[in-house]
Amino acid sequence: xxxxxxxxxxxxxxxxxxxxxxxxxxxxxxxxxxxxxxxxxxxxxxxxxxxxxxxxxxxxxxxxxxxxxxxxxxxxxxxxxxxxxxxxxxxxxxxxxxxxxxxxxxxxxxxxxxxxxxxxxxxxxxxxxxxxxxxxxxxxxxxxxxxxxxxxxxxxxxxxxxxxxxxxxxxxxxxxxxxxxxxxxxxxxxxxx
Amino acid sequence: xxxxxxxxxxxxxxxxxxxxxxxxxxxxxxxxxxxxxxxxxxxxxxxxxxxxxxxxxxxxxxxxxxxxxxxxxxxxxxxxxxxxxxxxxxxxxxxxxxxxxxxxxxxxxxxxxxxxxxxxxxxxxxxxxxxxxxxxxxxxxxxxxxxxxxxxxxxxxxxxxxxxxxxxxxxxxxxxxxxxxxxxxxxxxxxxxxxxxxxxxxxxxxxxxxxxxxxxxxxxxxxxxxxxxxxxxxxxxxxxxxxxxxxxxxxxxxxxxxxxxxxxxxxxxxxxxxxxxxxxxxxxxxxxxxxxxxxxxxxxxxxxxxxxxxxxxxxxxxxxxxxxxxxxxxxxxxxxxxxxxxxxxxxxxxxxxxxxxxxxxxxxxxxxxxxxxxxxxxxxxxxxxxxxxxxxxxxxxxxxxxxxxxxxxxxxxxxxxxxxxxxxxxxxxxxxxxxxxxxxxxxxxxxxxxxxxxxxxx
Numbered sequence: 001x002x003x004x005x006x007x008x009x010x011x012x013x014x015x016x017x018x019x020x021x022x023x024x025x026x027x028x029x030x031x032x033x034x035x036x037x038x039x040x041x042x043x044x045x046x047x048x049x050x051x052x053x054x055x056x057x058x059x060x061x062x063x064x065x066x067x068x069x070x071x072x073x074x075x076x077x078x079x080x081x082x083x084x085x086x087x088x089x090x091x092x093x094x095x096x097x098x099x100x101x102x103x104x105x106x107x108x109x110x111x112x113x114x115x116x117x118x119x120x121x122x123x124x125x126x127x128x129x130x131x132x133x134x135x136x137x138x139x140x141x142x143x144x145x146x147x148x149x150x151x152x153x154x155x156x157x158x159x160x161x162x163x164x165x166x167x168x169x170x171x172x173x174x175x176x177x178x179x180x181x182x183x184x185x186x187x188x189x190x191x192x193x
Numbered sequence: 194x195x196x197x198x199x200x201x202x203x204x205x206x207x208x209x210x211x212x213x214x215x216x217x218x219x220x221x222x223x224x225x226x227x228x229x230x231x232x233x234x235x236x237x238x239x240x241x242x243x244x245x246x247x248x249x250x251x252x253x254x255x256x257x258x259x260x261x262x263x264x265x266x267x268x269x270x271x272x273x274x275x276x277x278x279x280x281x282x283x284x285x286x287x288x289x290x291x292x293x294x295x296x297x298x299x300x301x302x303x304x305x306x307x308x309x310x311x312x313x314x315x316x317x318x319x320x321x322x323x324x325x326x327x328x329x330x331x332x333x334x335x336x337x338x339x340x341x342x343x344x345x346x347x348x349x350x351x352x353x354x355x356x357x358x359x360x361x362x363x364x365x366x367x368x369x370x371x372x373x374x375x376x377x378x379x380x381x382x383x384x385x386x387x388x389x390x391x392x393x394x395x396x397x398x399x400x401x402x403x404x405x406x407x408x409x410x411x412x413x414x415x416x417x418x419x420x421x422x423x424x425x426x427x428x429x430x431x432x433x434x435x436x437x438x439x440x441x442x443x444x445x446x447x448x449x450x451x452x453x454x455x456x457x458x459x460x461x462x463x464x465x466x467x468x469x470x471x472x473x474x475x476x477x478x479x480x481x482x483x484x485x486x487x488x489x490x491x492x493x494x495x496x497x498x499x500x501x502x503x504x505x506x507x508x509x510x511x512x513x514x515x516x517x518x519x520x521x522x523x524x525x526x527x528x529x530x531x532x533x534x535x536x537x538x539x540x541x542x543x544x545x546x547x548x549x550x551x552x553x554x555x556x557x558x559x560x561x562x563x564x565x566x567x568x569x570x571x572x573x574x575x576x577x578x579x580x581x582x583x584x585x586x587x588x589x590x591x592x593x594x595x596x597x598x599x600x601x602x603x604x605x606x607x608x609x610x611x612x613x614x615x616x617x618x619x620x621x622x623x624x625x626x627x628x629x630x631x632x633x634x635x636x637x638x639x640x641x642x643x644x645x646x647x648x649x650x651x
Contacts, residue, residue, distance in 0.1 A: 024215075025215050028210075028215050028216060028217055029210055029215065031205075031217050032201075032205075033204070033205040033208070034201040034203065034204055034205070035201055035202075035203035035205075035219065036200055036201045036202070036203075037202070037203075039201070039203075040203050040219075045472055045473075045474050046474070048474070049472075049474030049475070049477075049478060052474070052475065052478050053478055079207070079218055082214060082216065083207055083209060083214070083216065083218070113216075119224060126268060126270075126271060130328070143319055143322055143323075146323055147322065147323040150323040150324075150471075150475065153472050153474075154469065157203075157221075158224075159224070160221060160224070161220065161221055161224040162218065162219065162220045162221065163203075163218070163219055164207070164216060164217065164218035164219070165216055165217060166209075166214050166215070166216035167214065167215040167216060168213065168214040168215075168216075169212060169213060169214065170209070170210060170211050170212050170213050170214045170215040171211075171212035171213075174212060
């Protein structure tokens with residue numbers, strides 16, 4: 001059966017005093033292992049509401065919609081890479097950056113990733129197609145990313161086969177620097193206007 | 194449509210909460226397990242086994258021409274985007290009764306602006322743009338939009354004057370309380386009326402249009418009239434954009450014909466749709482705490498079915514929703530009705546106008562607030578409330594089963610506005626081998642026996 005992958009990744013400038021990370025962490029940590037459709041929608045409404053507040057702080061981002069062939073592989077690729085490859089050793093934390101993985105101590109940025117695998121030609125698929133139909137000149141704007149994030153609670157989760165949310169780094173004492181984001185596999189990120 | 198089999202179908206397959214990443218991943222196995230491929234080839238095989246007709250995920254309806262075609266129920270908008278706005282009825286005319294051929298400014302060169310309508314009517318405020326649904330206006334930009342642009346004419350709604358006066362009445366009520374930013378309006382009126390009222394409000398409220406379909410010559414939703422009204426009032430909206438404050442409160446503009454009665458007949462094209470409004474979280478993030486839901490008349494004192502889940506959720510999240518029927522705004526009774534009314538008022542009289550705030554209770558009007566087309570109103574409302582007004586101020590959302598609530602689909606309440614099976618869909622006949630659509634039947638029953646092959650896409 002045809003499937004559709006939808007993924008959003010945003011890099012948010014987050015200062016220690018900002019509540020975003022804490023709020024998002026709580027939303028994820030308190031999520032239920034088993035969720036009904038009602039609970040699933042409520043979960044995403046909470047998560048996207050937190051992100052919505054942070055739209056002005058979105059600095060970089062990326063999103064993609066893949067319909068049909070390759071959708072499932074893309075979901076697997078995003079999830080496995082994030083779950084498996086965000087290796088940060090304990091000793092990296094603190095003020096002294098690791099020269100390889102954290103080349104600056106200016107740890108202002110966090111990366112939030114939302115991914116979905118939905119049934120092709122379903123209500124959710126059509127909603128995504130419609131909302132992702134933006135002019136190319138507007139692909140990489142905060143407004144577009146915000147609009148796409150706002151689409152998530154509109155999905156009919158009966159059609160969603162898989163979904164995931166990630167917040168990195170996980171430690172509230174850590175963050176990515178600009179130098180981290182300009183290398184180390186994040187080159188695909190686009191600066192948001 | 195897939196109906197989940199389990200009450201809590203999402204099962205978490207990964208949970209991470211360490212220094213590297215915080216995250217969770219779920220799978221809904223019921224979707225995966227039920228996701229049998231429904232390619233046309235498979236569908237034909239299944240139909241052959243079943244001996245004539247079957248329903249596979251509500252898509253395949255009938256086995257028609259040996260092994261060459263299948264009848265498919267297809268999303269109407271998707272079909273129009275693929276085959277053209279007037280699919281199956283090419284050459285059929287749209288009617289715009291009473292059009293004078295000019296827009297609200299008296300200009301006859303409005304045709305030049307049609308491709309820009311979607312961008313012209315986009316909200317100015319970035320925070321409101323995510324909730325703008327430009328689908329109807331974008332019909333003019335589509336590849337088939339040239340023929341639609343050729344047919345379209347600007348249209349002043351038949352009750353446009355009354356709509357304008359009632360819009361002015363609403364605007365004056367809010368100006369009397371200094372246009373509070375935590376209150377938004379929802380106009381749920383017939384499309385042309387919604388446009389006309391929104392045009393009047395636009396000098397104080399930021400319009401956010403939510404028309405999510407395309408017109409069709411046989412459309413059960415006459416959205417071509419809504420589009421024509423938008424073309425007529427476009428200059429008003431553009432002027433108002435420069436007049437209102439940059440942070441003006443929002444007015445969400447809906448067409449209540451979106452749920453028009455449909456009987457699945459050959460003479461109707463099902464271009465209905467469900468409303469899309471911001472969620473409670475979205476509204477709260479916009480700072481909205483009060484919603485005034487504007488309906489046509491005193492018999493419309495509750496929200497339409499597709500909004501019930503939303504409104505109940507709003508109430509749970511302490512967003513107060515009240516109803517204002519337009520009919521509560523009326524002209525003063527005069528001995529002679531020959532002269533047109535110059536002002537409409539809540540309760541039908543200038544002295545009862547600001548009583549609105551006594552009934553709705555959100556704010557207190559400032560002293561000497563002006564009422565439409567009248568002198569300064571008295572600082573205090575009259576001692577008795579106006580007669581002949583609705584009970585819209587005491588409205589409270591109450592959850593009820595509707596065809597749009599998830600409960601009626603057997604998957605629990607509160608999921609949101611799921612489209613019922615068959616809603617907004619039409620029957621098409623497609624080639625089994627290429628997928629090319631060979632004919633369209635306006636109804637969705639799946640039988641082409643009476644349609645005779647409405648069109649050929651070549």
